Structures are given as C-alpha cells and as structure tokens.
Amino acid sequence: MRIGAIGALAASILLGLRLSAAGADERVTIAGNHPLDAETLTSTGNADAAQTLAMEVRFAVRNPAALDRFMAEQQDPESPNYRRWLKTGEFGRRFGPSPTQIRAVVEWLVGEGFTVSSISPDRIEFAGKVAQAEYAFSVRIARFGGAGLYANTSDPSIPARFAGVIGSVMGLDNMTYQVPATRQPSPRAIAFASAVAAHQAHLEHGRSSGSAGSVAGQRPSFAGGPGIGDHFAPIDVQTFYNEIPLLGMHDGSGQCIAIVGLSDYPDAALSLFQSTFGGPAFNVTRRVIGVNPGLKEDGLEGEALLDIEYSHATAPGASTLFYLASSDLTNAITKAVQDNLCGAVSISFEFCSTSKAYFTSTLDTQFRQAAAQGQAVFISSGDNGAKGGCGLPGQNVNEASADPNVTSVGGTEFTPVYVNHDDYGFVPESAWNDYPGGVTGGGASKIFSKPAYQMASTPADGRRDVPDVAMEASPRNPGVFVVNDDGNGGAVVQCCYGGTSLSAPLWAGFSQVMAQTAGARLGNINSRLYTVATAANNGIRDVTSGNNDVGGLKGFTAGPGYDQVSGWGTVDMDAFATAFGEPPPPAAGPLTTNPRNPMPLRFLSRKAGTSSRTKLVTLINPKSNRTTAIVDGVTLQSGAEFAIDPAATTCVHGLALTAGKTCKIGVRFSPVGIGTRPPDAVIISDNAQNSPQTVALTGAGR
Secondary structure, X not given: OOHHHHHHHHHHHHHHHHHHOHHHHOEEEOOOOOOOHHXXXXXXXXXXXXXXXXXXXXXXXXXXXXXXXXXXXXXXXXXXXXXXXXXXXXXXXHHOOOHHHHHHHHHHHHHOOOEEEEEEOOEEEEEEEHHHHHHHHOOOEEEEOOOOEEEEOOOOEEEHHHEOXXXXXXXXXXXXXXXXXXXXXXXXXXXXXXXXXXXXHHOOOOOOOOOXXXXXXXXXXXXXXXXXXXXXXXXXXHHHOOOHHHHOOOOOOOOEEEEEEOXXXXXXXXXXXXXXXXXXXXXXXXXXXXXXXXXXXXXXXXXXXXXXXXXXXXXXXXXEEEEEEOOOHHHHHHHHHHHXXXXXXXXXXXXXXXXXXXXXXXXXXXXXHHHHOOOEEEEEOOOEHHHOOOOOOOOOOOOOOOOOOOEXXXXXXXXXXEEOOEEOOOOOOEEOEOOOOOEOOOEEEEEEEOOHHHOOOOOOOOEEXXXXXXXXXXXXXXXXXXXXXXXXOOEEEEEEEEOHHHHHHHHHHHHHHHHHHHOOOOOOOHHHHHHHOOOOOOOXXXXXXXXXXXXXXXXXXXXXXXXXXXXXXXXXXXXXXXXXXXXXXXXXXXOEXXXXXXXXXXXXXXXXXXXXXXXXXXXXXXXXXXXXXXXXXXXXXXXXXXXXXXXXXXXXOXXXXXXXXXEEEEEEXXXXXXXXXXXXXXXXXXXXXXXXXXXXXXXXXX
C-alpha cells in the first residue's frame, strides 16, 4: 500500500472516530461553512493528510439583537445614539467575544494539536495538518481538479459550548477567489493608449464658456488624440453629475477613503494623473497586510489605480489609505475596518466559490462593525449582469454587495454632449449593458433577507435587492481615462476603463464630500438614502431605460423608482447632498422636573397673611437629549395666593438648557384665608415635545 493511501486511510479512521463520538462531545455544525462548488465538482481524492493549512476562526457577533437595535438608533435622528459612532476597539469590547471565550477557543485549538499564531477580538489564526483539521472539525477535505484545489465537502462541527461564539472557520479550502469588477482596455484601446502618449500636444486646456466652470487648479480639457475621441476625465465626471458647485465649498478635505486591493501600483501613475488632469495632489498611504505582492496582472493593478484615481476625482481633497493584501482580500477589508481610520471603504470585487458562512459571518461581521463605527462601505454590484460573475447557473448577484450593511453600486451608460472636448451638462442615462463587453449586476440575494429600509420600495421577494444606487460604468459610453503602468517602470494615459468598479469608488469619494459637509461620518447611507429617495427634490436622477440581460439569461429592466438594475438611479451631487444633508434636529425634550414629573409642590399650613419660605422646582433637560431646550416662559395658573420668587428663579424666558443642564423656579405661598386653598399650578412653556408642563401647587391657611 502506498504511503499516501496509508495517510488517507488514517485520516478517514480518525474522522470516523470523531464522528462516532460527536454525540458524546456535544458538538454543533456551523451551517453553510463549505464552498458550494464542493457540492457540484467531482473530487479526485482526499487531500494530502500531511499538508499544512493556514486557518482562522472568525468570531460571531455577541448579542446580535442588541447590536441591531443600537445600529438602528445610530441612524435615527430621534435617538440619543444618533451618529454616536463606536471608537476604535469599542466594537470588540461591546459586541465581540469575552476574554474568557477567546481563551477557551484557544485552549481547544491547542488541545487539538494546532499551532496558534495570532489572537485578536475578531479572529484566531492557527495552523495544522489536513488530518488534524479533518479530525478537529469532523470533515473530509478533498482534492478537486489538477490545480491544487481542495475543500471541506461538508460543514465543520465544533464543541457545542462555542455555538454563537465561533461564526465561521476559514482555511479548510482554497477555492475562494475575488474577481475585480473592472472593464479594461481591449488590445485596440491599448494601441490607442500609445497614440495618447505620442500626442501629448493634443492636450487642450481651457473650458468652453458654456460649461459649468472648473475647480481651481484643475485642467478642464483632455483630448485623447487621433483615433480615440472624447471620453471622461475627472472634470467631466464632476460636471456631468453637477458636483462642481459642491466642490467649491467642500472637496473632502479632512476625510479619508479606504481602498482595498490585491496588487501594488507605480507611484509614477498617480503623479502623471495629477499632472495631466490637475486638481490637488494625491495623498495616498499604503498599508500592506502580510507581504507586498508587487505588481500583478489579471486586472488587479489596473483595478487599484482605477479605484484610487476616481475616488480622488469625486473627493479631490480627501486622503486615501490603500489596503494591500498579498492574496486574500478579506484580510484587507478586515484591516480597513479594524483600523477605523477612514469614513468610507470602497470594494470593487466580486467574491466567488465561497461559502454562505463567509458572507453571513466573516464579511457581515466586518460590515456590521464598519457601520457601527460610522464607516460607509460601497461595493460594486458586478459586471456580468443578472448572471453574476462567478459562473453559477441562473440569476445571481455579488453577494458581498447584498450585505444589508453596505451600499451596492450598479452601473450606467450614456452618450455625453461635448463642447471643446469637455462634457456639457447632463443627458439621460441607461442601465449599462455592453454585452458581451460587460453588463451591470443586479437582482435578489440568495443569502440575505430584505432589510427594513427596503420593505416599502423594493419587490416583495423577501430578499435583499441590489443595487441601491448607480453611477457611470461603461468603458465605451463614455469610459474614463486612466493612468496605468506602462510596463517599463513608468506610466501612461490609457483609454478607456469602466465597470462597476468605477461606480463604487465614485460614490465612496462623493460620500466623503457629504461627510465633510455634514461635519460627521455618515455610516451606512442606505437608511437615509431610501427615505430621501421617496421625497420631493431629492437630487436623484432616475434611470428608467435598459436592462441587465446577459447572453440568453433574462435579467431585470430599469423603470421608474427603484429597480434591480440601477437601484434608485444616479444623482445630481449638489442637489442630492442638500437633500441627504443633516436631518432636521428633533425637538428637545421631554424636559422633566426633579424628582418626578408632575411633581406636586406642597406647602405646610400657614397663618393667613404670612408668606412661606421659597420652595424650588428643578427643571432638567435630560442627558439623553441631544438638543437644547429653550425656556419660553414660567407663569402661574391663577397667581392668587402663590407667587414666583424672581430672586430664586433661573428658568427665565429665553434660557437655553443644553443636555444635562438644569434651572430652578422659586415659589412662595401667602394664604389670605383659613382652610385648604384652591389648587394652583406653575406652567412651564418651552420648545420641548411635551410643552407646556405644569407643576401642581397645594397649601392651606390657618
């Protein structure tokens, strides 16, 4: 018998022992924690029992119901938690596993023979052999194909005491991959790119007098040269979506955008982009997770540059943190969320051949944390229409973009009007469908249920529908100029790029201009977006034509209002920022008296004709209120035998009571006769929700 066969037999024996003892161990299964491809592909045998696996335990959210309530309050202008975002590290302390739970999981992993290399509030990284993993998690790990693929063929089990603590186990397979949602130059377009480089004399500066004007320091016109024609540069994006009036006041300064990627890029590309198209210089910092993978092909380098360059186009004053992972984009996303340095995160990838648990636990936990921290996450809806980009049968969506805590961004196409090579105003947009060259993604999730913000306005399918919004995506109509690596250590202007990986960073940049305008992070914009979308004068440009049919697969059709092709549509950025804005502050209150409201103020019986000592009523604007209460007046109901003592009263007309502050009302009692006096009351009027209030007054004369 061959050694490999002996190892496989030993692994199967160990697996059988664990399975037979499962009841005694009181184990539970992590549902959906195996690649769906492992169910449809044909196994070519068992994985090498001695192969070393790098694995992770990802922790589930502790008390998810409480987190959901808190996140809803963060988006509710009437709540004291409105936009009270969690600080770095606070999510783990409040909603992550306890130190005792983390320690218990570590001890279990070590007891199973694994080597633990890293421990954090969101995960434990560990390593071990295939045979150890099969035994510890009661799974079979099989080989698939000849490319070294392997995967667990069923869901892993864990000790029952870790149910609700461990959310997912990663690393039992190597099938998961991410596809950039970008459409890059065809060979013909690359040849045109050489013409661009050879015809720098065709760069034209100066804008038509009929245009909307330009941003200071930005060169408004760029002609591509012979054979290329006119396409969009940053100034054209700003003009078409009417962002220029907004940029005159706010350009994203002081804000930050996190871009995630799987390839490095040459700094020369950003320098050439800025010198060609003008505007503020880039302020980009790399944050490498693991080992820098260098410059990578398969669209990964072009993806990184497209995202950085065009998030900068809509937020030219914002800084950028580029999170670069060596192989797994999950690590870059996790780091961007854990750092909590940027108010927006842009993700221009589709996620394929993974498990349901990856979306519902691994990614969703990160996206929940991002939302609770005030980070707005924008993810491309995909470039393969209603089919999705992972080769699955039937209608599919980019499930990462369908997470309820992120904004899914679809794509449009249009034929602009140019004057002197510059875009001249707005023309109606259609859903992007350049099939076979690319089609905007959209449809209904197979994993996530419909969130509350979609209940009233999306199809009654019970599912999370995507996208939420859209932006230009076609690489032809109009397509955007990108500066890319020239292959010789330098950079070159290329034409033309597109894809929903253009749409997402455009929205990410725009969100940071809005955040600067609001003076606060926005968090997940969807709740507010769906409210604004149904109001008048909302700045939304409804996309009502086109579809995302692809090949022979029927997709969805754009129409009035929300649709599963363009979401709510695109926006006039200036008008939308105003409509989105800061919701009107809630009315102050309710104000309360101390210690309870209403609080009768009782005076002991007094000799007629004499006056009591002054008694005080304390009025409080509770700390739970976020707004200031204004005291309009303090009066008596009748004023016959009770009187306000001016010397002891600080609750006077016009007094502003900020949250947690108090003022006092002094009252004296001067009976004129014998016996219980007719009841009276102090009437307090203010701008609170429960105004006016009364405090009952009682007393007796003798």
